[in-house]
Amino acid sequence: MSSVDTSKIPNSLQEHWMPFTSNKDFKENPRLITGAKGVYLTNHLGKTMIDASSGLFCNPFGHGRKEITEAVAKQLEQLDYCQPFQQGFGGSFELATKISRHTPGNLNRIFYTICGSTAVETAIKIAIAYHRAKGDGQRFRFIGRERGYHGMNIGAVSVGGMVNNIKTFASILMPGVAHMRHTHLPEHKFISGQPTTGIELADDLERIAANFGAENIAACIVEPIAGSTGTLVPPKGYLKRLREICDKHGILLIFDEVITGWGRTGSAFASQEFGVTPDIITMAKATTNGVVPMGVVACKEEIYDAVMDAAPKGAVELFHGYTYSGIPVAVAAALAVQDIIEKDDIFNRAKEMAPYFQKGLFTLKDIDVVENIRGYGMMGGIDMKTNIKPGKAGFECFKTCYEVGVNFKATGDCLIIAPQFICEKKHIDEIIDKLRTGILKYSKNIKN
Numbered sequence: 001m002s003s004v005d006t007s008k009i010p011n012s013l014q015e016h017w018m019p020f021t022s023n024k025d026f027k028e029n030p031r032l033i034t035g036a037k038g039v040y041l042t043n044h045l046g047k048t049m050i051d052a053s054s055g056l057f058c059n060p061f062g063h064g065r066k067e068i069t070e071a072v073a074k075q076l077e078q079l080d081y082c083q084p085f086q087q088g089f090g091g092s093f094e095l096a097t098k099i100s101r102h103t104p105g106n107l108n109r110i111f112y113t114i115c116g117s118t119a120v121e122t123a124i125k126i127a128i129a130y131h132r133a134k135g136d137g138q139r140f141r142f143i144g145r146e147r148g149y150h151g152m153n154i155g156a157v158s159v160g161g162m163v164n165n166i167k168t169f170a171s172i173l174m175p176g177v178a179h180m181r182h183t184h185l186p187e188h189k190f191i192s193g194q195p196t197t198g199i200e201l202a203d204d205l206e207r208i209a210a211n212f213g214a215e216n217i218a219a220c221i222v223e224p225i226a227g228s229t230g231t232l233v234p235p236k237g238y239l240k241r242l243r244e245i246c247d248k249h250g251i252l253l254i255f256d257e258v259i260t261g262w263g264r265t266g267s268a269f270a271s272q273e274f275g276v277t278p279d280i281i282t283m284a285k286a287t288t289n290g291v292v293p294m295g296v297v298a299c300k301e302e303i304y305d306a307v308m309d310a311a312p313k314g315a316v317e318l319f320h321g322y323t324y325s326g327i328p329v330a331v332a333a334a335l336a337v338q339d340i341i342e343k344d345d346i347f348n349r350a351k352e353m354a355p356y357f358q359k360g361l362f363t364l365k366d367i368d369v370v371e372n373i374r375g376y377g378m379m380g381g382i383d384m385k386t387n388i389k390p391g392k393a394g395f396e397c398f399k400t401c402y403e404v405g406v407n408f409k410a411t412g413d414c415l416i417i418a419p420q421f422i423c424e425k426k427h428i429d430e431i432i433d434k435l436r437t438g439i440l441k442y443s444k445n446i447k448n
């Protein structure tokens, strides 16, 4: 008789088609999470695991934050929903003011969306609307980057550079998109922080501009640090050069900070961390500590002004929005997060913990099956040697680590590590110790 307690498994796992999941594998061997508190998760077997990736980079302020729960409950009692078109409520304006205090430069105009993908899609539409408003309607091209991840709607997949997504949906992607090369070079081995080589990869933008006509390009979108493909840190000077090329040609620069926003690098945004101000920033995830879906687009004031000025008074200036754009419950969670950021001095906390985390992460470099490690701030990627089928090493290693009590996400053969900002040194130690145990156990299994 099996000793496994199946009482927390629902009667059937078949009906739910799970996202980005090996459904067949999962349903044979489910991993159900039943509780979360602070930096720990509990699964249906009653086992406690440390959360080494803040969910999907969403919960850096810790699971089960009472302040957020209470704010959401209170909001639901007072005003559960209010339509966001031609109507509003005070909270969304208050939140926009608070967000704009953290955004760099004059990115002070805030548009709410539902998630990261819709934030990216909105940024794309705002870029188009801006150029049209300025009489530059021919600017329809977008430039993304290989190994970029911007989400899963058509716009986001089009500008993204994840091979499997692009291959699968090639027939329905946006026209006019070109991709720069990614910034990961073979010599970038076991580097914590910014590589010193590779700045010239930014010149891909210049080259694409020359090939397609710079006057036809609406915007260039990049993640300042590519997160989902394993912390690809920009080479020194790279983002600044992108900024210069965009300025030269009137191309808008969009930073997708869905992962790097709200402290992951140790600054509010990677933009401030790297000293480069884009025209538009997208954010999501940590905006609400991941508990209620919400995306945000912050734009320079002149972008907003141009779109406003182009429309007659009384007309809808931007034909875009979502039923759930900045709904009260999401705003309540985000306002509670703003309080936590202030009260707990979150960005400084992340900045102070980052060197300790980075040091710990790179102690794993001696493990035979570890191919490479990259890191910046409170994020890191561990590439596993791909000695079987691509993607298999990452998935198998993830499952072994889950068994030993450390949870994270694997993308392909890269383990994505992004501890919560509330981690103390002992939690970082636990993450690193368990990663070592799990990776070694995995490596023993593949050798047998």
Ligand SMILES: Cc1ncc(COP(=O)(O)O)c(C=O)c1O
Binding pocket: 056, 115, 116, 117, 118, 120, 149, 150, 151, 152, 223, 227, 228, 256, 257, 258, 259, 284, 285
């Ligand atoms: C940089 C980046 N942009 C956009 C997205 C898409 O966000 P969502 O899954 O909330 O739509 C993600 C998700 O991981 C992301 O990492």
